Amino acid sequence: MSTKDTWILAAQCPSRLGTVDVVTRFLKESRCYITELNSFDDRLNCRFFIRVEFRPEEDGFDSEVFQAEFAARAMEFDMSFELTPPGRRLPVVIMVSKADHCLNDLLYRYRTGQLPIDVRAVISNHPDLEPLAAWHGIPYHHCPITAQTKPQQEAEVWRIIQEAGAELVILARYMQVLSPEMSERLSGWAINIHHSLLPGFKGAKPYHQAYEKGVKLVGATAHYINDDLDEGPIITQRVEPVDHSYYPEDMVAKGQDVECLTLARAIGYHVERRVFLHARRTVVFARS
Amino acid sequence: MSTKDTWILAAQCPSRLGTVDVVTRFLKESRCYITELNSFDDRLNCRFFIRVEFRPEEDGFDSEVFQAEFAARAMEFDMSFELTPPGRRLPVVIMVSKADHCLNDLLYRYRTGQLPIDVRAVISNHPDLEPLAAWHGIPYHHCPITAQTKPQQEAEVWRIIQEAGAELVILARYMQVLSPEMSERLSGWAINIHHSLLPGFKGAKPYHQAYEKGVKLVGATAHYINDDLDEGPIITQRVEPVDHSYYPEDMVAKGQDVECLTLARAIGYHVERRVFLHARRTVVFARS
Amino acid sequence: MSTKDTWILAAQCPSRLGTVDVVTRFLKESRCYITELNSFDDRLNCRFFIRVEFRPEEDGFDSEVFQAEFAARAMEFDMSFELTPPGRRLPVVIMVSKADHCLNDLLYRYRTGQLPIDVRAVISNHPDLEPLAAWHGIPYHHCPITAQTKPQQEAEVWRIIQEAGAELVILARYMQVLSPEMSERLSGWAINIHHSLLPGFKGAKPYHQAYEKGVKLVGATAHYINDDLDEGPIITQRVEPVDHSYYPEDMVAKGQDVECLTLARAIGYHVERRVFLHARRTVVFARS
């Protein structure tokens, strides 16, 4: 993920003649030079998606004015859009349990700026990973949970997320099933990493399930949370080969790298506005 | 797959001290030089597997005598084994329907000797692929099938397989569900290619299922036929990335290459005696 | 590679404000709906590239008129462009020597329409592959070559290419070094497959070179021919893992699959107008 000096405009709307033109003409008239553009029309869902990177040709680009003026034109097309300034770091909250591989990886990418995120807080139902967060200077919230205290715990988690001003919640191996209410609240702006190639091996202990079936590939899936557990819209997936010498615990160990990479890539796509959600699917203008 | 001048000894038995020694000592005493050896002990299933490539040091190696003498020692360990001479081409029968990509690929590898198989016959429930088989000089049997004629058709297919002296049956996109009886007959010595990452997307139209779920990887699975449809022991699996621009028919097209490669690789492993079946799993001493 | 009902417009020009707009505005005004668009600005070379798939909204689309009118606007931007109708099959000539794996693969993809090409002729300096071409009903030209007859042979080859009306020449393991004159003639519209990861292992016997160096990956490179032998602009590359058990002849065998796939993919990109040449580099709007 490079840190570029370009603005990003991401938009979607129903398919209709002129969807690209309404965006590109406005950019031209605003004297913005397009450095990269990707658009896609989903003909089965009659939905249009566009992502543009651009650079104002002149000083004094006023994003407020830009947005106000573009909104007027977008309205005609029932187009929703989002404008992201160069170098913006998205405020995020990371949720974990005890496993630290994804957290370690994300905090490294955060610290070095490889992922343009601003980690506002780490939340866990266990105290174990506090030192790791502390070393990176990030507030750590221990929110233990039991079947009885789940509603209160989730209320507390929700309060932290809101106070942190998070625009993205990352479930980096948070081993709790969210309540329908919490899933609803986070729907579309929380990314979960699941340690299987969904929809295969949903639920608990996917590597053990995989071992039982004798599969020769294990994988990980990064997806948005929605109301359907382990069935949220998929952002990206990766695999690693395994052979007969991999017992379930070996698969668990091997899976860590692929989980880290898959989650980091999905977050990168999200913060670079490469991911579009519509119905239960994603459009991802990925980079090879 | 190289054409080597080495013999292959493949064996398995229950785990017990001396399992390797009973093989390697005999080879030494028979003045056979081991060029490659792989053994694995499955500690969860208490089962031992070994594959040896060797070269007799002297002329006049008598495989009959070798087998008879080794059998005596193997018996003690309840060890089953198989000896394969160098350059042997396994007699096979290939079953297809209308799709020709796997057949075309296999016949190319057969013709050039890349796969050491001897294709004795092609069987299909459709007449379409006859010219392809004919160009390679292979008998083509058109065995049409309906719900009513299934028993008779399978009897005919079975007759052809037997008359051909096939030691391996390859289901190269044969789009018919085998009866339990036929599955039983072919159990463990017929390889099927399924166009999904089993156990995900079992059954019909797996690419359409995959599209519905919005997956970002599609794959193929080569597995042995057994009594459990689409659940036979997996030999190998491969994947290819797909993105939002892949409609189901694009996935079908893209999947062809991965199906061909997956099936060819599984057959290669099988004929080189790299695959061991035990319970519902395989041990595969694969080559990278 | 899907067979779509969309037109393709591919263009490039120097970087300048309005490069996207000049294309998209014209399409809007011509009542053409853009189903997919990719543009990229190479800031180091100050060069702009765009590829659009579109569908006329109304019957009676006149491509002659379209091109004439667009040319007028493109001129202002010093923009070169190419318009490709849906379902067009690019006329090609394939050049081979004795190895048949790439030819077999390409003719399969041609016959099934997987690659939208029209194979007008196969040219070889050996007679061996005539039956393969014949089975597909393609004229086969045997043009033997020696050091002495090289000029005459290349003149003959050039005549065949021209008479065939080829718009793309495919060197599918044609094991002859082209003369500077021939390279010049084919520059930018002939694709070669080299069996190494260029620029590593240029020249002859790359797998043997790779073996000597003990590499753990072998690969193939599809590139355009230009005046610099084995240094033409790279279109795509693929790798396969190898290990210590691979002697040079095993690498040769293993490399065949990766050569076929790499070449087929490059051709697919070329005929779908996904590849842009500028200076000594390519921009490829690849599909995952």
Place this chain on the structure above:
Amino acid sequence: MSTKDTWILAAQCPSRLGTVDVVTRFLKESRCYITELNSFDDRLNCRFFIRVEFRPEEDGFDSEVFQAEFAARAMEFDMSFELTPPGRRLPVVIMVSKADHCLNDLLYRYRTGQLPIDVRAVISNHPDLEPLAAWHGIPYHHCPITAQTKPQQEAEVWRIIQEAGAELVILARYMQVLSPEMSERLSGWAINIHHSLLPGFKGAKPYHQAYEKGVKLVGATAHYINDDLDEGPIITQRVEPVDHSYYPEDMVAKGQDVECLTLARAIGYHVERRVFLHARRTVVFARS
């Protein structure tokens, strides 16, 4: 990499009848059960390699006695060998400059036990990474270097390596060329990560070289240090795809993940005694 309860015996010698037998017979007689065995005979170099994982069947296994007795038999075959106890953590010293991605990755794998190494010290020619080492409780030695002080600096580095009792030196992006003397001292027991697919792009700024050539894959190579700079025996290599949108600085960023994974994998293979060095090549009994 799993933490197993098995011993590892790794050996090599000239090819000769009985090489496997001398190992396996001794293990049988010592009442050791072989859980995994791989052997390979390099017919071009007439060299035999074997790696065995085994478990003593009875308590009281005496490794001193085992080694002494086996040495007697091995001598006949001119066989060198190494015995590694279960759970052993190899003492290592890590050398770095300013880039921290590999160090961060290795210390994570060290801390969690994923890599069975005991990091005794970190040495750097810069002070920057001291806090990272400190957080993991590892001594950090800042050894600045100039052209004038190189001999003294290397002497100091050598002293630290020796005092630490290191059995493996890891050059985790140590951006200094070692002197011939230092290379000689570390030959065969120091692993370097180079950020290209060697032998391509040797020397400085390989990603910039790769950009110039317009390659579509970038990679990393983990290799043993020897007297030939960037030409030491290769242990493992990995690649990642790149496209036209990757400027050199993007390749540098993308390359970090592949460098980390390649180096970690090579170290894992080394400590698990999967790597054998002979002449200028390696035999690696890798795990898929």
